[in-house]
Amino acid sequence: MRDPEIEFALLAVPKAVPELRRTLSEWHPHGPHPDVQLCVSELLSNVIRHLGEGTPVTVRLTRAPGRIRVAVTDPDPRAWPLLRSAGSDDETGRGLALLDAVSLRWGVEQGPDSKTVWCELGEG
Incomplete structure (x- = not known):
């Protein structure tokens, strides 16, 4: 069995x-x-877009019965992601809407010198 x-x-x-x-x-x-x-790609892309290329991150995935938790931690506790509605002509702004659509739930946890954006998905 693979590591959970x-x-x-x-x-x-x-x-x-x-x-x-x-x-x-x-x-x-x-x-x-x-x-x-998709969720890992969107969360990592958000760090690149909003904090810049080369930002150190930690990506953690945890499997529990029936669920997978994806968490991306970056060093900026102030730049929180916001779910917004992208217009039909907008070229960006759909990442969190996609994450919201496919995940069971998602959120942000703030640390003293970092933040973690996470989501939980069904195991299926």
Whole structure:
């Protein structure tokens, strides 16, 4: 059985997104989990977009019976993500709406020198 938790410390750069997606597809017991891959991609992309390339992050996935928790921690406790409605002509602004649509729940936890954006998905 694969480890129920996996954690990566990395720099948030565009090439890390597809590399992490590939690694995670090997971790999930049933192969690629598209919603997990989508959430990791969106959360990591948000760090790149809002805090800048090269920001150090920790990505943690935890499997529990019937659930997978995805958590991305970055070093800026002030830059909180906001769920917004993107217009049909907007080129950005849909990431958290996608995360909200596919996850069971999501949120933000603030630490003294960091924040963690997390979501929980069904195991399926």
